[in-house]
Amino acid sequence: MEHPERDAADPTPDATAEPGSGPTAHPPLDLGVDAAELTARLVDFPSVSGQEGPLADAIEQALRALPHLTVDRHGNNVVARTRLGRAERVILAGHIDTVPIADNVPSRLDENGVLWGCGTSDMKSGVAVQLRIAATVPAPNRDLTFVFYDNEEVAAHLNGLGHVAEAHPDWLTGDFAVLLEPSDAQVEGGCQGTLRVLLRTAGERAHSARGWMGSNAIHSAAPILARLASYEPRRVLIDGLEYREGLNAVHIEGGVAGNVIPDACTVTVNFRYAPDRSAEEAIAHVREVFADCPITEFVVDDHSGAALPGLGHPAAVDFMAAVGGTARPKFGWTDVSRFGDLGVPAVNYGPGDPLYAHKRDEHVVAERILHCEERLRAWLSA
């Protein structure tokens, strides 16, 4: 998951992946243990981004032992499917990588039933639930596709789900997808889009003692900041979920030296937008907001589209009834957006607590893992 403060406020975890922990160092995965115990074993099987090979091997091996599943592999991404000819197909997806270990492996179950360790929340508990459903629901009421993918915690172009979508889009067809990212066992529908744009202003250098000889690019950014300060973000209701947009400067930089009129300034703005806007509409909106500002360059620096919650789909309605609770909007960006791009409505629903993802004190309530497993099984067995 994209963590609230992942670029910034968290202590940087030590980049101490376990070297030499190849497949031989671990026993095969036993899918007969419950999802909480399986989570602990997955945490003790390190798989920092870029080093998922051994875990992908173990998952592939465990799934190939299940006769009701067809198993495919692309890189370190494993896809397993039932082929029961059901009217609907549901995808259960999760990434198998973690952020770097931060002195928090092996896992530890405390006396309050809390499991601690790297990946407990984000998202080996979700992966454990996927594996348990794969192993224990051989004849689901909907055809199932299990997706285990790599490199979610790193640059978007490395993302395994994206690679599978590009190489084998047929592996990802379906009517509805559940991404088992940490969501406190609450359903989070769709996700907002996130667009980052660089707004550049230009000027002309001069000695600041002769300011009138130049033109100040920082002063030219004044109307940009004024627009941002007065911007009224939209709130919009989609499938009963209220999305709150936001347009913010996340960075500003300009200046040459203490005695020079600066000839360049860049304001980086981040637009978080509701899923009723397309990617193109989002860009057009930002252009419009700053239309009368003296911007010399408008650069789309980063863009990940939004995903509609899709809660109106019959499979989603049944899903909501089975898992209970009230769906919430997802504000951060997750891979549900990739499913959105594939035309598959998707939600986040996982046992982890998003507030502890990527933290040194990452943990998950064991009972909640079992709860998620039980709710999904109920939905798929009814």
Next chain:
Amino acid sequence: MEHPERDAADPTPDATAEPGSGPTAHPPLDLGVDAAELTARLVDFPSVSGQEGPLADAIEQALRALPHLTVDRHGNNVVARTRLGRAERVILAGHIDTVPIADNVPSRLDENGVLWGCGTSDMKSGVAVQLRIAATVPAPNRDLTFVFYDNEEVAAHLNGLGHVAEAHPDWLTGDFAVLLEPSDAQVEGGCQGTLRVLLRTAGERAHSARGWMGSNAIHSAAPILARLASYEPRRVLIDGLEYREGLNAVHIEGGVAGNVIPDACTVTVNFRYAPDRSAEEAIAHVREVFADCPITEFVVDDHSGAALPGLGHPAAVDFMAAVGGTARPKFGWTDVSRFGDLGVPAVNYGPGDPLYAHKRDEHVVAERILHCEERLRAWLSA
């Protein structure tokens, strides 16, 4: 001199001072040659800031040979004075250091009478004129004080003139001072003050997907930039010279990460002000301009006061008559301000071209050196 673009746009000269070029490597200074030839010899006697010792030795030695002068030394600063009991005392001052040599030593006189090399403009041509006046005007109409000081091209606290002013203020008493900094052989009166202030705004971090949970420090800087953009700088006439003030952002910085609402932003503003404002008044003015902006910290980062041109002083009037031309205001900051602090009206008047100071292609028109020497001699001998 503080060069227009010294912090920024100039190619950085190689820091290749000449090692081992101690006093033994150079013949004693012969003050019998003309000022242009003497300039060439001074350029060929490297004295990058911090390495002025040998040149200070040579200057001291040459001056001690002149019976009409009393010579004092403080560090690598040499002060020589006549004691004729004249009604007025005039100071001729110049720094003996240069910026690092940039493949432009030894000096070279081309067929057009242009002398090339490090320090030709800034300001060994001025120093040569000082030395020639010292040597050739044994009975001036005003008592004379010659100041040769070190470390002008580096941090202000190293400045030799400042050190002398602190240790021996009596060496620097006088009615009028001429600083032989490059000024195209035009009189530049006084100098503007320069004040640099950091204006900080604060906010509260939050994930940019939930911008409403935080408070954006960059947006809070909007009114600061608005004030700057609409600021109307004052023009003021002092002693017939028009000073143009300026208030400019010279730097802006804020931002934590691409997905975080920033909690801090700093706008650095530079106020260049006319010498009818005191240092305190300058600070008060900047405070007033931004009085209604949400500034959490106002930090005076750097401040050098202004200096009045003092062109109304009788010595200055005679000086203007002798050197001719029309005085111009000095916009950059120079050591005339230090004389201002000592209560000595001061002007810049030197043969160098300020546009070529600190440049690899630094040069001076030889004829202009002789002109300055001749004009000063005329003023002091009349």
